Amino acid sequence: MKINSILRLNRVLLALAWSVSLCMATVAQNEIFCGGVSGCSNLAVAANSDEFRAAGGNIFIHSVGWDNHTTEAQKNTIVQLWQDHEWGIEMGFSAYDYTSRQNAYKSRYLDRGIQAKFITVNAYSSGRIPEVDDWILDRQAYYDKGVDSSTAIYATFEYQNMAEYQTTLHQNLVSDRTDFQEIITASGGMTLDIPPTVYFRRINSTNSNIRKYHDWILDAIRWAQSRGHTVGIIVSPNSARTNYDEDTKAFVEILETENALPNFFIVENYSPEDPATYDNEVGNEDTPHHQLGCARLLQGWLPVSGDIDPTSGLVAHWPLDEGAGTNAVDASGYGFDGELLNGATWGSDATRDSYVVFDGTDDRIATTFTYALAETNDFTWAWWAKKATAPGADNGSIMVGNRYGNTGSENYEFIKFTPISVQFANSDTAGAIERYDYSDIPQDEWHHYAMVKDGTSYQWYVDGVAQGVASNFVYNESSPLPFLIGGDDDGSGTKVNEHFEGCIDDVVLYREALTPAEVADVRDGHYPYAQLVYELIAGWDTWDSISAPTPTFAAAGITASATAFSPDGNWNTSATEDRGSSKDGTWGTFDGDGNPAGTNTTLGVDCISLLNGRNGSITLTISNIGSSDIYLGAIHFDALAFRANAARTYAVNVLAGSDITVGNVFTSADQAITELGGTAGLKTDDLDPETHDQHDDIDVSLAGIADSTLEVGGVAILELVFSGGTPGNSGHHLWIDNVGITGAFSPVTVSPMLEYEMIGGDMVFNWTGSGMKVQSRTNLIEGVWIDVPDGDSPPVNITPANSGAFFRLIEQ
Structure with missing residues (x-):
């Protein structure tokens, strides 16, 4: 499952069958935002944030900083410098005033072409607790002013920090306060203002009730995330001064231990103090207690998002096939994307198709991958390279690895592969650096290079063939070090000798000691241990029949059929039911990866409805008539209830006769599907962006069942069951649309021909x-x-x- 935007989460119900904890988020490095009031103009200086931006960092603008602490020229520079990054923006709140703040937002940001990923509104501050209806109208007024529908708008909770409530937090948990819940639900998420210094002051209080601050925060995060809502945390300095980075790190470690990391972090200050006298200005990424410095460190402290912690197998892969732009996408699935810096360009030839060209001066690719290796860790690093200079020249240039960016205590901490050797450093003296020499790589020739580490044994490969005998030495590095492609620099811009002149392609990193045969496979473009790629294998987004609707999509090698059943025969596709169809183009949350769901909403057959609170089911039959086994991923669908008495409880079952494990896969909580409260809640104006986009996007994983492999010739019979309604005239309608099934095709092994x-x-x-x-x-x-x-x-x-x-x- 892939979530493409924070807004998408506001109607997502994640159903992970093998996990008790629903939707506990892991923060990705591209979900860290940085800014502030004091020193806001620092965001206009590229050198202040080079590494933070290259590692996927994003910008956060406090409107006071934007208005009062930047010039018009600086604003223009900031917009240009950060145009390829996500924006978060903070706004104030005025009760029952739906124009002044919104007009200010339009003139500050929309008129400059800025569409933020999210807006945080200080609805809970200065002792204020907003009314739910007032909040909903205030939020809608931003969209009415032209804010894009993809921009999320969250209420920022400072309630927990207010002195008047500090001893009664345990009596006002989010899980107990329906007004808190309604505002979070209406927004699809929340932002929590938690200065780490305040957190530690509260939890160390002599008053046991004040110490409940910790419990209130965990309850808020868990309540929101367990319902598919997004949570952001603002880590502001308060009075931390030079201890800001240390306090923040300690706080983040507590959240990680509690399995309560948010979906994104905001690193900002609120202070209008003169940056010359203020320790926690926006500043630069090289000063740890500056906002940018703390944000850069935070990128290294946080775990990487993904379903599998990449401690084994293929952990990063940059094919470098883009051919244009500055992004180098990581194909491993772990999100370690890179960025081409300083004018690195794309090239193409008959041998390697697309690759990156480096000028030998300052071109490089910065990635978000970091590594820390012990002597017991195995690895394989592999890549293609063509050197532009003659043998003997540029022997110190780096093809892959790093030279700077030390995060530990030693003077030398790096692994760098040059044209003549690889060096492993974790020492204070240059003489203690381990070195493995190999033959100088030739000029103007493409060759494939790989190093395999098996414990303390290191073996160099060229074109899939081991070169000489392995070397043995001990290398231990406990600090995470950056990984770059094409060179490294200490920030001075003067380290020309550290930059490679030539071409590099298809960089692959493993935390495995590949066998000689596997190294040759990588050379040939076959990647052992690669994660499965899930795609749509069958889908129904129109319902031309109740008993046998034609599948809208079926992948090659798949036949699919469906039937809807109700004991009272109350499934319906009549003309009036087009009001319940979905236009979001996704199957649940899955975007279809090139096969989106239909967006038509004008016909009754554009969705299927279960009338008057009746129970019902949809049976889906998938047959594998292809040549590859299929690893089933999930069943996806959109659901919406007209009123509360619809059949809003759902379950997924595997029925007898299937080639996979039979039984119940998942059953939701009672009345889990959102209801609109009738005509007043159902959007019908086609000019309203939420019309036909009010559904819950639901995904239920099939990967956790004992056998989810649909083998060649096999059949899977899946059942979606809806229940819990009030049958009869007092019951209400349930609408279902965009039902899809995803799976991953197993690789087909083709035997070599003699x-x-x-x-x-x-x-x-x-x-x-x-x-x-x-x-x-x-x-x-x-x-x-x-x-x-x-x-x-x-x-x-x-x-x-x-x-x-x-x-x-x-x-x-």
Whole structure:
């Protein structure tokens, strides 16, 4: 499952069948925002935030800083410098005034072309607790002024920090306060203002009730995230001064221990104090207690988002196939995207198609990947390179790795691969750096390079072939170090000798010691341990029949059918039911990866409805008639209830006759599907962006069941069940749309073919791939197969001694 925006979360019900804790978020590095009031103009200086931006950092603007602490020229520079990054914006709140703040937002930001990812509104501050209806109207007024529908608008909670409530927090938990819940739900999330210094002051109070501050925060995060809502945390300095970074790190560690990390962090100050006398100005990323410095450190403190912690297997992969732009996407699925810096350009040729060209001066790719290696850790790093300079020149330039950006206490902390050696440093003296020498890479030739670390053994490969014998030494590095492609610099911009001149392509990192055959596979573009890629295998977004609706989409090798059933026959696709259709184009939250759901909403068949509170089910049958097994991912759908008495409880079952584990996969909480409260809540104006976009986007994972593999020739029969309504005239309608099933096709292994040609009386055998050998025999009925001398790598030359000989290619 992939969430594409914070706003998308505001109607998501995540149903992870194997997890007790629903939607406990892990913060990705591109979900850290930085800004503030004091020193806001620092955001206009590129050097202040180079590494933070390169690592995916985003900008946060406090309107007081924007208005009072930046010039018009600085505003223009900030917009240009941060235009490729996400924006978060803080606004004030005026009760029952729906124009003044919104007009100010329009003139400050919308008129400059800024569409933020989210807006945080200080609705809970100065002792104020907003009315729910007032908040909803205030929020809608921003959209009426032109804020894009994809921009989330959250209320910022400072309630927990207010002195008048500090001893009664335990009596006002979010899980107990319906007014808090309604505002969070209406917004799809919340922002919590939690200065780490205040947090530690409160939890160390002698008053036991004040110490409940910790419990209130955890309750707020868990309540919101367990319902699919987004949570952001503002870590402001308060009175921390030079202890700001240390306090923030300690606070983040507590959240991680409690499994309560938010979906995003905001690092900002509120102070109008002169930056010259204020320790916590926006400042620069090299000063830890500045906002940018703390935000840069935060990028390294947080775990990386993803369903699997990348401690083994393929952990990062930059194919460098984009061919344009400055993004280098990580294809591993872990989100370690890179950014081309300082004018690194794209190239293409017949050998390697798309790749990146480096000028040898300052070009490089900064990635968000970091590494820390112990002697017991295995790894494989592999890449293609073509050097532009002659052998002997630029021997200190870095193809991959790092030289600077130390995060530990030693003077030298790096792994860098140069044209003549790799160096492993974790020491205070240069003489203690471990070095592995290899032959200088040639000029103007593409070759594939790899280093395999197996414990304390290191083996260098060129073009999939091991070079010489392995070296043995001990290298331990406990601090996370940055990974760059094409060079490194200490921030001075003068380290020309550290930058590679030439071309690099297809950089792959493993936390495995690959076998020789696997190294050759990587060379050939086959990547062991790669994560499965889930795609839509079947989907229904129109309902031309109740008993046998035609699937809108079925992947190659898949046949699919469906039927809707109710004991009272109350599924319906009549013309009036078009009001319940979904236009968001997604299957649940899944965007279809090139196969989006339909957005038409004008016909009754654009959705299917379960009338008058009746129970009902939809049975989906998937047959695998292709050549690959399919690992089932999830069932996805959009759901919406007209009023409370609809069948709003849902379950997913696998029925008998399936080729996967039979039984209940997931059952929701009672009345889990959102209801609109009738005509007053249902949007019908086509000019309103929320019309036909009020559904819950629901995903139920199938990957956690004992056997979720739909083998070739197999059939899976899945059942969506809806219940809990009030049948009859007092019951209400439930609308279902965009039902989809995702899966990942297992890789098809193609056996290499033995080919030959006659050259001067010799037979010359060739094949692609690795780990194979040629054998021969003279009689297919009697005798045994004999290994051909030197027949384990192509080309293999043989002078036939017997015109009736037979040859075969077999795995070594």
